[in-house]
Amino acid sequence: MVVDEAAAASSTGCSQPEDRRRRTCLNTSSCSPRIFFLTILVLCSVLFILHLVPQPDFLDRASGTEPRTTLAERFGRIVGPFKSDGGDAEIESMAEKLRMSITYHPLKDLCYASSALEGHTWFMSTFNDTNVEGEGQQLRFPSEASQGRVLCIKGRDPYNGTRNHYGVAWPGFLPRNATFREGLTFITNNHYSYDNIWHGLSAMVPFVGWHEKNGCRRPARWVLYHKGEIRNHAAPWLELLFSATFGGPLTIDAFVDGVNNEGPVCFEEAVVMRHNEVGMSSQRRMEAYDLIRCQARRYCNVSVEDRPVVGMTMLLRTGARSFKDDVSVIEIFRKECAKFKDCQLTVAYARNLSVCEQVELLSKTDILVSPHGAQLTNMFLMDRNSSVMEFFPMGWLKLAGYGQYVYHLMASWSGMRHQGVWRDPDGDPCPHPEDNRQCFGFYKSGRIGHNQTYFSEWAGKVLNEVVSMKAADAISKTNASSPVACSCG
Numbered sequence: 174m175v176v177d178e179a180a181a182a183s184s185t186g187c188s189q190p191e192d193r194r195r196r197t198c199l200n201t202s203s204c205s206p207r208i209f210f211l212t213i214l215v216l217c218s219v220l221f222i223l224h225l226v227p228q229p230d231f232l233d234r235a236s237g238t239e240p241r242t243t244l245a246e247r248f249g250r251i252v253g254p255f256k257s258d259g260g261d262a263e264i265e266s267m268a269e270k271l272r273m274s275i276t277y278h279p280l281k282d283l284c285y286a287s288s289a290l291e292g293h294t295w296f297m298s299t300f301n302d303t304n305v306e307g308e309g310q311q312l313r314f315p316s317e318a319s320q321g322r323v324l325c326i327k328g329r330d331p332y333n334g335t336r337n338h339y340g341v342a343w344p345g346f347l348p349r350n351a352t353f354r355e356g357l358t359f360i361t362n363n364h365y366s367y368d369n370i371w372h373g374l375s376a377m378v379p380f381v382g383w384h385e386k387n388g389c390r391r392p393a394r395w396v397l398y399h400k401g402e403i404r405n406h407a408a409p410w411l412e413l414l415f416s417a418t419f420g421g422p423l424t425i426d427a428f429v430d431g432v433n434n435e436g437p438v439c440f441e442e443a444v445v446m447r448h449n450e451v452g453m454s455s456q457r458r459m460e461a462y463d464l465i466r467c468q469a470r471r472y473c474n475v476s477v478e479d480r481p482v483v484g485m486t487m488l489l490r491t492g493a494r495s496f497k498d499d500v501s502v503i504e505i506f507r508k509e510c511a512k513f514k515d516c517q518l519t520v521a522y523a524r525n526l527s528v529c530e531q532v533e534l535l536s537k538t539d540i541l542v543s544p545h546g547a548q549l550t551n552m553f554l555m556d557r558n559s560s561v562m563e564f565f566p567m568g569w570l571k572l573a574g575y576g577q578y579v580y581h582l583m584a585s586w587s588g589m590r591h592q593g594v595w596r597d598p599d600g601d602p603c604p605h606p607e608d609n610r611q612c613f614g615f616y617k618s619g620r621i622g623h624n625q626t627y628f629s630e631w632a633g634k635v636l637n638e639v640v641s642m643k644a645a646d647a648i649s650k651t652n653a654s655s656p657v658a659c660s661c662g
Contacts, residue, residue, distance in 0.1 A: 271346035275437075277327060280362075281334030281401030296362040296401055296447045297339055307454040308386060309379025312445035314341065324360075324445070325351060325437035326396070329428045334401020342439060350436030354426070356393030358440045362447040363399050367407040371550045371579060374411060375449040381418060381461040382453055383444060389661035391419045392444075394426040403427050413528045417472030418465050420661075450586065460660065462553045462587040467659035469554065470536055473529035477556075480537040482515035483639055488534075488543040488551065489522050493618040494566055495544065502623050506542060509632040513640055523548035539639050542632075544621055545569070545594075549580045557588035558642070560635055567600030568616030572609055592635050597622045 282298035302310035303318060314324035319341050325348070328337030342348065359380050365372035384390060397404040405427035406412070412423045428438050450458060470477075487506060489499060496502045503520055510516040521534060535541070535554035543549050544564045552561050561584050569577050584591035599622055603612035 268346060271343050272348055274346075275325060275340040275342045275348060277338035277340045277437075279335045279401070280326070280328055280337040280339055280398065283335060294362075294447050296334075296398065297445065302448070302452075304452060305386075307457045308382055308452060309446050309450060310448045310452040311379070311383065312443075312447075314440065314443045314445070315344065323347075323439050323441065324443045325439040326360075326428075327437045328398070328401075329403055329434070331403050331405075334398070337398075337401055337403065338437075340437070342437075347439050348437060352428075352436060352438045354394065354438055354440045356441055357390060358394050358396060358426070358443045359392040360396040360443055360445045361398065362401065362445075363397070363449070366399065367397055367404055367411065370408050370410045370547050371583070373407050374414075374550060376446070377407075377411065377415060378450055378458070378461050378465075379446045379453055380444070381464055382457050383446075384419065385460065385464055385660055386457075391421060392424075394424045396426050405429075410528050410531075413472075414465060414469055418468045420468075455586070458586040459557070459588045463557075464660050466554055468661070469532045471659060473532045475529075475533045475536050477536050481517035482643065483513060483517070483540070483636070484538045485510050485516055485518045485540040485542065485636070486534060486538040487518070487520045488541060488548050489520065490544050490546055490548065491522065491524065493620075494546050495620055496564075497620045497622050501625070502628065505623070505625055505628045506632050509629055509636060512633070513636055515640070516636060523551070539643075540635055545577065545580065550583070552580070552584060552589055553587035555589065558590060560590045560592045560639060562592050562631065562635060563594045564621050565594055565596045566616060566619030566621045567597045568603065568612065568619060570596055572613040572616060593631075595624070595627065595631070 278297075278299050280296060282295040285295035285298055297312065300312050300318065303313060303316070304310060312318070315321045322341035322343055324339065325342050326337070326339045328339065330336040342351070347353065361376045361380070363372060363376040365376075367373040367376070380392075384392075397407065405425055407415075407423070407425065416423045426438075453461070469475075485506065487503060489495065507518050510518040519534065519538075523531065526534065531551050532554055535551050536556075538555050538559065540560045540562065541549070541552055541555065542562045549561070549563065552559070561580065563580055565577070581591050583589075597619075600616075600619055603615045605611040605615070
């Protein structure tokens with residue numbers, strides 16, 4: 174089912190952000206004296222019961238120390254006094270009101286449909302992000318921001334995020350039909366597909382930073398959302414790399430097995446990221462990529478002891494954005510590499526390599542030569558300060574927008590040197606010049622020609638730079654490349 178987000182947002186009357194604050198009183202019946210009285214009663218009940226129970230220890234987690242007890246243990250400790258056979262009916266009634274006090278909101282708030290990628294997002298819109306210096310913008314449950322309450326989600330719809338909902342509940346007073354998930358859960362919302370390795374990686378990298386910063390704690394599970402719609406898998410490349418990074422299988426929870434389909438799933442502890450790498454400092458990004466690289470090499474049993482002095486790899490494509498004449502382009506780079514006695518050229522097609530074969534190949538690469546495409550995401554598997562040369566078919570500069578610069582950004586984030594791009598000036602004209610959308614689709618599938626003179630001069634320049642840098646490192650006996658030991662064991 175495809176939802177017209179703009180039209181839906183307009184029909185809700187949510188064109189202004191202030192509407193979110195007024196939402197509970199848009200219907201006059203929701204603001205009646207009876208509702209007001211019940212609200213006061215529930216609040217008084219909360220204060221009374223919280224006065225009786227021990228202080229929650231979520232603050233210990235926020236400070237980075239281990240909690241004294243698990244939330245599951247606290248549930249038993251808190252609920253215990255109120256379970257009675259014919260006991261105090263008034264306290265039982267208060268406890269039941271707490272269980273019923275959870276308010277659900279749509280995971281995908283159409284009030285923010287026009288600015289879902291800017292600032293405050295439509296995913297879990299009633300919460301503002303916690304900003305931790307150098308780290309990705311995040312939400313944590315339980316926390317001070319949630320007043321010690323845990324996150325509960327009724328969110329199984331894979332087609333329409335507005336049908337999925339979330340709320341927060343008091344520990345020990347979960348809704349009676351809730352399913353409880355023990356341990357730490359990572360929850361991410363992505364505006365793009367987890368089948369695309371660049372977009373999926375961008376959504377998951379900030380959790381690597383969090384993991385490294387918080388004593389290398391590992392999640393019991395991941396929950397993946399795309400525009401508020403549940404997803405049950407990621408690209409195999411992503412699943413393997415993140416299994417390696419976190420030291421165990423990437424368990425993706427889509428709320429299928431053993432879950433009450435009518436009730437919410439509540440999490441003992443949850444970390445939510447909804448802005449990809451936004452908020453991460455350059456240093457923390459590089460450290461996160463360092464950890465993924467290091468753990469991937471360990472998982473794939475890759476040794477770099479026998480690597481060439483200068484490794485140049487041509488990672489090629491077939492079909493869209495492939496070179497029109499692979500043989501001629503390969504020969505150009507082979508000749509330039511041959512001018513340096515310590516240069517070794519490797520030619521490979523990404524689609525023919527397993528994930529671990531890609532890890533091994535890139536671990537022995539200093540210069541990556543490749544067309545624009547998902548295979549360039551592998552660049553961070555090279556040592557820091559390695560070089561990237563990128564190629565485009567005709568038509569991208571005018572029509573591709575911000576997306577054509579993602580590998581410039583990734584090179585910066587992961588500590589690589591982006592050595593520029595070559596844009597093919599020649600190609601077939603778009604058959605629909607009046608329609609930019611159709612033209613971009615046409616050029617996106619285009620193929621890339623070559624310019625022998627330019628390619629030769631460019632390759633020679635990059636090779637000279639890399640050889641000089643490696644010679645300087647050898648003389649000074651310093652190594653500015655990636656750390657040898659993984660920061661998380």
